[in-house]
Amino acid sequence: MLTSAAMAIITLTTDFGMRDGYVGAMKGVLARRAERTTVIDIAHDIPPGDVAHAAWVVATSAREFPYGTIHVVVVDPGVGGARRGVIISAGRQWYVGPDNGVFAYVTDKQYDAWIIDSQQLVQGASRTFHGRDVFAPVAASIAAGVDPASWGALTKLAGALPWGPRPEREGRVLHIDRYGNLITDLPPAEAGAQVTIAGHTLSIMTTYEDVAPGELLAYIGSAKTIEIAVRDGRADTRLGVARGERIKPAGPTGPYR
């Protein structure tokens, strides 16, 4: 288990947007309960209730942070219902939030998870704002060095995303970013020199300027997997594809060999 540093970091990833008081209320709770902590905004404009989107954002951000960082994630359409709240230790980082799949990409290897027992919740906790009333106080306690086991029993995570493990020699679009770029889970080593997606066969380039403005390209993205983009444009609308779309190797080592 991790030992909390003297000056812990707590990050926030939510679908609250920056137009309501929800982010402010969480930060107020942290300012009161975790005053020696640095609070860092990761993303608040997650599309409302989009657990898979948040899962990707958390995974690609968290791995850059120092060991012992506490990542609070509140994309939680089932708040107050059957889904549990959890504390997770994985990859030498902490995660706090709902067990609804939002931590799927950071717990695909080894992890420990503890249920946040609702019996232990602050008296008068709301049923619809666990970010303020449950997850922020729990994160503050972890920052203070409290044993996560004091919040509840060890558990196996139940939350999952719509797609299972990646099939062999095939990838899926796992994320579509602000620019309309398609981020897949196809590793470059399997992709080879060309890929096919939505009826297009694309050679792997190095960067956007390798094609003319307005043209499609494939390249090794910042997550070290294959990405698809349109230079100075949007690949999602160009190809008319959504998250979950399949991508396949098409080069000398691919199916059309």
Add this chain to the structure above:
Amino acid sequence: MLTSAAMAIITLTTDFGMRDGYVGAMKGVLARRAERTTVIDIAHDIPPGDVAHAAWVVATSAREFPYGTIHVVVVDPGVGGARRGVIISAGRQWYVGPDNGVFAYVTDKQYDAWIIDSQQLVQGASRTFHGRDVFAPVAASIAAGVDPASWGALTKLAGALPWGPRPEREGRVLHIDRYGNLITDLPPAEAGAQVTIAGHTLSIMTTYEDVAPGELLAYIGSAKTIEIAVRDGRADTRLGVARGERIKPAGPTGPYR
């Protein structure tokens, strides 16, 4: 009156968005003038000029912060005109911003307010960006322990919102959040078991999962008042209502008893 802590907190709530340099300029002034202060973003995507929206955001955020926090609010369509700038002490927190109604929900009980005397403004202050040239410097001075009375005379606030005090046995929609949820000021004790709004009679549920996806529900929200939502949808568009809409008890203690 409050005594400022060694490491004060200043929060920012604006309608500046995150695409221009206005938030950055305010943070620059605070970095220069209040270097031992923690600056916390509450919300910057307040709909432009929407004072009532900001008032709700400030009230629901501020009450979670430690005593002595300084909340700077810049939703200020009348900047440079007749409205005054004010410093307020209420509920053991500080507020700095325009006297245009934006502090209505935090000053409904007891408060002290001081005018920010324009004679004392920094030489060369702009007429259109008091966030940078007036409110940030004033907040920095409060953080440094300066007496608010040194900025101007005690005053009674003039700013107000379009609606007055709540009538008996009736509530109003005071805020519509990012999800399209309708937050009212009807207390659960008055609501009883059912409410009516826009021709719909709804039973009070505990959380979203108590109804099927796409269905309307009423519940006790995070502000401890009655809220109306559509599970996995938007109540504002479903009901076609705007802020100010009335809500009434409809249960055994309600009008249809």
Add this chain to the structure above:
Amino acid sequence: MLTSAAMAIITLTTDFGMRDGYVGAMKGVLARRAERTTVIDIAHDIPPGDVAHAAWVVATSAREFPYGTIHVVVVDPGVGGARRGVIISAGRQWYVGPDNGVFAYVTDKQYDAWIIDSQQLVQGASRTFHGRDVFAPVAASIAAGVDPASWGALTKLAGALPWGPRPEREGRVLHIDRYGNLITDLPPAEAGAQVTIAGHTLSIMTTYEDVAPGELLAYIGSAKTIEIAVRDGRADTRLGVARGERIKPAGPTGPYR
């Protein structure tokens, strides 16, 4: 050259938005590599790839910050291609980002600039996310007091904006803000008492309330240049103009004298 303070400030200006993991990844790198630094968000909703927009935001924000602040700017449609990365010292502030024109407004006077030599990049740096893999680590090194010359040779900046120096007795719309206000580079001293833009002749007012709601006005803006607005409305849509539009003096010292 600047000496870095013990507790440096690093600001972030990007077009990453707040819905993906890109801002979080940069903050993670800074939390690891520049832990004694205060990281401040300036703007993340810069329109994607809009270098001129970002240049204005950086210039109007940066001048408010303390000397020695390090401003990281990642609006970088040519990432991984021919454009160079640079470190700049200008106006007693540091800037780190792509040499694509984004620093045009802060380097119009004196500056020193150093190339970020790609040979020195972290092993395995991506070709498409220099914000995380190049600019954040470089900023952290500057915060730690590393000599910028250790990253590469002194250079003259190549990046430029679509418009050159301002012609005499004429201004251009350099920025359109969230409210639809048109910010020009026409100095008040040249404007005189009236200006013409898009066929409208407007007297210089002091603030929005000097005209009726819905009316056009010109005034001296927060950048100390002439701005055009519609009270409680948008000047950009009202006039149907875009960035680059010309504005001319029209008063007693103007062309219609």
